[in-house]
Amino acid sequence: MSDDEQDWIAAFASANRELPGERFTTQVVRRVRRRLWIRGAVLGAACVLGAVSALGPLHQMWDSVSMGLSTITVQWRDVTWYMQYGLPSLFLSVAFAWPILARWLAR
């Protein structure tokens, strides 16, 4: 660094005196911790609310799924069912299997 630069730094040094920072730092960190706490509380409350409000629909869904599964199991060997839903089932199988297949091909 040139003498000229050092002169300018010396001339401006008094404009950057070290400020005591204990109180300031404590205030900032307290605000940060409060934000973290509030976020955690809001997330926790949202999870509890979500779980409580989802209990009813989940129960209904479970009933429907178990009923549907028993129907499918009964109809599985019925050829007419397969003729009726064969193409959509094939399409769904390909749609689900495609990402796995693509990854395997990429490898």
Next chain:
Amino acid sequence: MDEPSDEELVARVVAAEDAAAFEILVRRHQSKVRNWLRQLTRDPARADDLAQETFIRAWQRLRTFQGRGKFMSWVMKIAFNSFLQARRRPDYGTTVEFTERNEDVVVPFLEAPDVEKMLAVLATDERHVMILCYAHGMSHGDVAEVLDLPLGTVKSHAQRAKTKIREHFGIDAPAARRAGRG
């Protein structure tokens, strides 16, 4: 034991929202940020409010700090943007201007009437460049990042500011210190 670097502390904050690591960062940089904001606002209380806002924003946006520049420059840039945003608010009020004869202006926070005198002869951008370069010891590149100016503009502002101060105070090129001493 060695003090952890800014980059290490930032990584800890981003990975685990480590408030203790952030506390070290705040303690390490608060003085520069507060001084910079005091020089911008010329009001210590307002500057400290803005400095708190700056560090809270830094905490929120720390994931966007990609480590390309220095953490210090990144925070100083947030501080500068916070100041610009605050100044646009209708309730901001008036700013105390830098004056060459500053006997009637109370600036206990600066405690540098001679720096005041030097800054008073400069345009706003030149003043910002000189404060960041010589009071905060930042490189021209870092100053360009903080003020969002091209590097060439920062260099020409610094050069013009030095010339203005030298001409105004009638001093030779390498004797800026004498101007500082009045």
